Amino acid sequence: MNEISEQFPPRGASQGLASCHICEKVSPISDVKCRRCGSHLHFRKPDSINRTIALMIAAVVLYIPANLLPILTIRELGIAREKTIMSGLVEFWQMGSYPIAIVIFTASIMIPLLKIFSLLWLCGAARGLIPCSAKVMGKVYWITELMGRWSMVDIFVVAILVAMVQLGNYMTVTPGPGALAFAGVVILTMFAAMSFDPKLLWDRLEQKTSPDSNISDCE
16 A cells, blocks of 8 residues: 555645646635636546547548648649649659658648547546556657647648749639648647646556545546
8 A cells, every 4th residue: 555655646636636727726626716817626627538539529520521622722824733632742752752742641641640549549548448557648648749739730831832822823822621621620639639638547547556546526
Protein backbone atom coordinates (compact mmCIF):
# COMPACT_ATOMS: atom_id res chain seq x y z
CA MET A 1 0.00 0.00 0.00
CA ASN A 2 2.91 2.34 0.70
CA GLU A 3 4.35 1.66 -2.77
CA ILE A 4 1.04 2.67 -4.36
CA SER A 5 0.82 5.87 -2.34
CA GLU A 6 4.39 6.75 -3.35
CA GLN A 7 3.65 6.13 -7.03
CA PHE A 8 0.39 8.10 -6.93
CA PRO A 9 0.51 10.95 -4.38
CA PRO A 10 -2.81 12.27 -3.01
CA ARG A 11 -4.75 14.05 -5.74
CA GLY A 12 -6.30 17.47 -5.44
CA ALA A 13 -9.71 15.90 -6.10
CA SER A 14 -9.39 13.80 -2.93
CA GLN A 15 -8.66 17.02 -1.04
CA GLY A 16 -11.66 18.83 -2.51
CA LEU A 17 -9.50 20.96 -4.82
CA ALA A 18 -10.08 21.54 -8.53
CA SER A 19 -7.92 23.20 -11.17
CA CYS A 20 -9.69 25.76 -13.35
CA HIS A 21 -9.78 24.58 -16.98
CA ILE A 22 -9.34 28.17 -18.17
CA CYS A 23 -6.69 29.82 -15.99
CA GLU A 24 -5.38 26.72 -14.13
CA LYS A 25 -5.88 28.28 -10.68
CA VAL A 26 -6.45 25.66 -7.99
CA SER A 27 -9.51 26.42 -5.83
CA PRO A 28 -11.84 24.49 -3.50
CA ILE A 29 -14.56 22.79 -5.52
CA SER A 30 -17.07 24.20 -3.02
CA ASP A 31 -16.49 27.65 -4.55
CA VAL A 32 -18.36 26.43 -7.67
CA LYS A 33 -16.70 29.21 -9.72
CA CYS A 34 -13.04 30.13 -10.11
CA ARG A 35 -12.01 33.08 -7.97
CA ARG A 36 -9.73 34.42 -10.71
CA CYS A 37 -11.68 34.13 -14.00
CA GLY A 38 -15.19 33.20 -12.85
CA SER A 39 -15.35 29.92 -14.82
CA HIS A 40 -17.26 26.94 -13.41
CA LEU A 41 -15.08 24.50 -11.50
CA HIS A 42 -15.02 20.78 -12.31
CA PHE A 43 -12.75 18.00 -11.16
CA ARG A 44 -12.60 16.88 -14.80
CA LYS A 45 -13.98 18.35 -18.01
CA PRO A 46 -17.69 17.43 -18.13
CA ASP A 47 -18.51 14.59 -20.55
CA SER A 48 -15.01 14.86 -21.99
CA ILE A 49 -14.76 11.48 -23.73
CA ASN A 50 -18.22 11.56 -25.33
CA ARG A 51 -17.64 15.07 -26.66
CA THR A 52 -14.25 14.11 -28.07
CA ILE A 53 -15.66 11.03 -29.82
CA ALA A 54 -18.57 13.02 -31.27
CA LEU A 55 -16.20 15.66 -32.68
CA MET A 56 -13.92 12.98 -34.12
CA ILE A 57 -16.85 11.26 -35.87
CA ALA A 58 -17.77 14.60 -37.46
CA ALA A 59 -14.14 15.07 -38.53
CA VAL A 60 -14.09 11.62 -40.16
CA VAL A 61 -17.28 12.45 -42.07
CA LEU A 62 -15.72 15.68 -43.42
CA TYR A 63 -12.39 13.98 -44.16
CA ILE A 64 -13.94 12.05 -47.07
CA PRO A 65 -15.12 15.07 -49.13
CA ALA A 66 -11.95 16.94 -48.12
CA ASN A 67 -9.96 14.40 -50.15
CA LEU A 68 -12.46 13.79 -52.97
CA LEU A 69 -13.58 17.35 -53.74
CA PRO A 70 -11.28 19.88 -55.45
CA ILE A 71 -9.25 21.89 -52.96
CA LEU A 72 -8.56 24.64 -55.52
CA THR A 73 -9.44 25.61 -59.11
CA ILE A 74 -6.80 26.98 -61.48
CA ARG A 75 -8.19 28.97 -64.41
CA GLU A 76 -5.55 29.61 -67.07
CA LEU A 77 -6.44 31.29 -70.39
CA GLY A 78 -10.09 30.43 -69.86
CA ILE A 79 -9.40 26.76 -69.14
CA ALA A 80 -10.31 25.61 -65.62
CA ARG A 81 -8.47 22.78 -63.90
CA GLU A 82 -9.68 21.42 -60.59
CA LYS A 83 -7.13 19.94 -58.22
CA THR A 84 -7.83 17.58 -55.34
CA ILE A 85 -5.30 16.77 -52.64
CA MET A 86 -4.49 13.42 -54.24
CA SER A 87 -4.25 14.74 -57.80
CA GLY A 88 -1.92 17.51 -56.66
CA LEU A 89 0.19 14.99 -54.76
CA VAL A 90 0.48 12.70 -57.81
CA GLU A 91 1.25 15.61 -60.14
CA PHE A 92 4.08 16.93 -57.96
CA TRP A 93 5.50 13.41 -57.62
CA GLN A 94 5.44 12.85 -61.39
CA MET A 95 7.13 16.23 -61.92
CA GLY A 96 9.96 15.13 -59.64
CA SER A 97 9.09 17.60 -56.88
CA TYR A 98 9.42 14.90 -54.24
CA PRO A 99 9.87 17.20 -51.20
CA ILE A 100 6.66 19.09 -52.02
CA ALA A 101 4.79 15.82 -52.59
CA ILE A 102 6.03 14.48 -49.26
CA VAL A 103 4.94 17.67 -47.46
CA ILE A 104 1.47 17.45 -49.04
CA PHE A 105 1.15 13.77 -48.08
CA THR A 106 2.33 14.44 -44.52
CA ALA A 107 0.20 17.53 -43.86
CA SER A 108 -2.96 16.52 -45.75
CA ILE A 109 -3.21 12.77 -45.29
CA MET A 110 -0.90 11.41 -42.62
CA ILE A 111 -1.25 14.05 -39.88
CA PRO A 112 -5.10 14.26 -39.90
CA LEU A 113 -5.41 10.45 -39.87
CA LEU A 114 -2.82 10.05 -37.12
CA LYS A 115 -4.52 12.71 -35.01
CA ILE A 116 -7.93 11.08 -35.44
CA PHE A 117 -6.64 7.61 -34.55
CA SER A 118 -4.52 8.86 -31.65
CA LEU A 119 -7.45 10.76 -30.09
CA LEU A 120 -9.70 7.70 -30.46
CA TRP A 121 -6.93 5.60 -28.90
CA LEU A 122 -6.66 8.02 -25.98
CA CYS A 123 -10.44 7.87 -25.45
CA GLY A 124 -10.25 4.08 -25.41
CA ALA A 125 -7.38 4.17 -22.91
CA ALA A 126 -9.30 6.61 -20.68
CA ARG A 127 -12.29 4.26 -20.77
CA GLY A 128 -10.07 1.33 -19.79
CA LEU A 129 -10.64 -0.46 -23.10
CA ILE A 130 -6.96 -0.33 -24.09
CA PRO A 131 -4.40 -1.52 -21.53
CA CYS A 132 -1.22 0.57 -21.60
CA SER A 133 1.46 2.05 -19.38
CA ALA A 134 1.87 5.62 -18.19
CA LYS A 135 4.84 6.08 -20.54
CA VAL A 136 2.82 5.04 -23.59
CA MET A 137 -0.10 7.28 -22.59
CA GLY A 138 2.21 10.26 -22.16
CA LYS A 139 3.94 9.66 -25.51
CA VAL A 140 0.69 9.31 -27.46
CA TYR A 141 -0.77 12.46 -25.90
CA TRP A 142 2.46 14.39 -26.57
CA ILE A 143 2.43 13.27 -30.22
CA THR A 144 -1.23 14.32 -30.54
CA GLU A 145 -0.45 17.80 -29.24
CA LEU A 146 2.62 18.07 -31.52
CA MET A 147 0.65 17.12 -34.65
CA GLY A 148 -1.96 19.76 -33.93
CA ARG A 149 0.60 22.51 -34.64
CA TRP A 150 0.94 21.38 -38.27
CA SER A 151 -2.74 20.87 -39.06
CA MET A 152 -3.28 24.09 -41.03
CA VAL A 153 -0.40 23.81 -43.52
CA ASP A 154 -2.65 23.07 -46.52
CA ILE A 155 -5.09 25.86 -45.71
CA PHE A 156 -2.22 28.35 -45.46
CA VAL A 157 -0.85 27.22 -48.83
CA VAL A 158 -4.25 27.59 -50.52
CA ALA A 159 -4.73 31.04 -48.96
CA ILE A 160 -1.30 32.19 -50.15
CA LEU A 161 -1.91 30.89 -53.68
CA VAL A 162 -5.31 32.58 -53.88
CA ALA A 163 -3.81 35.88 -52.69
CA MET A 164 -0.73 35.81 -54.94
CA VAL A 165 -1.80 34.12 -58.17
CA GLN A 166 -4.35 36.60 -59.48
CA LEU A 167 -3.11 37.60 -62.94
CA GLY A 168 -6.32 39.00 -64.43
CA ASN A 169 -7.59 37.05 -67.43
CA TYR A 170 -4.37 35.06 -67.72
CA MET A 171 -4.50 32.99 -64.53
CA THR A 172 -6.57 32.93 -61.37
CA VAL A 173 -6.63 30.52 -58.42
CA THR A 174 -9.76 30.10 -56.31
CA PRO A 175 -10.35 27.79 -53.32
CA GLY A 176 -12.65 24.83 -53.86
CA PRO A 177 -15.12 23.02 -51.60
CA GLY A 178 -12.40 20.56 -50.62
CA ALA A 179 -10.52 23.37 -48.86
CA LEU A 180 -13.61 24.22 -46.83
CA ALA A 181 -14.11 20.57 -45.87
CA PHE A 182 -10.45 20.22 -44.95
CA ALA A 183 -10.62 23.35 -42.81
CA GLY A 184 -13.63 21.78 -41.08
CA VAL A 185 -11.59 18.64 -40.36
CA VAL A 186 -8.78 20.72 -38.87
CA ILE A 187 -11.15 22.78 -36.71
CA LEU A 188 -13.06 19.73 -35.46
CA THR A 189 -9.88 17.85 -34.53
CA MET A 190 -8.61 20.96 -32.71
CA PHE A 191 -11.83 21.17 -30.68
CA ALA A 192 -11.67 17.41 -30.04
CA ALA A 193 -8.12 17.73 -28.65
CA MET A 194 -9.26 20.66 -26.47
CA SER A 195 -12.29 18.78 -25.14
CA PHE A 196 -10.25 15.71 -24.14
CA ASP A 197 -9.11 15.77 -20.52
CA PRO A 198 -5.72 13.98 -20.18
CA LYS A 199 -6.24 13.71 -16.42
CA LEU A 200 -8.70 10.90 -17.15
CA LEU A 201 -5.75 8.82 -18.38
CA TRP A 202 -3.97 9.09 -15.05
CA ASP A 203 -7.22 8.44 -13.18
CA ARG A 204 -7.66 5.21 -15.14
CA LEU A 205 -4.05 4.22 -14.57
CA GLU A 206 -4.41 4.81 -10.84
CA GLN A 207 -7.61 2.77 -10.76
CA LYS A 208 -5.83 -0.06 -12.57
CA THR A 209 -2.91 0.00 -10.10
CA SER A 210 -5.12 0.46 -7.05
CA PRO A 211 -8.55 -1.17 -7.60
CA ASP A 212 -9.76 0.27 -4.28
CA SER A 213 -9.41 3.87 -5.52
CA ASN A 214 -12.62 5.68 -6.37
CA ILE A 215 -12.46 7.90 -9.45
CA SER A 216 -16.12 7.85 -10.43
CA ASP A 217 -16.60 11.37 -9.08
CA CYS A 218 -13.83 12.68 -11.34
CA GLU A 219 -15.12 11.43 -14.66
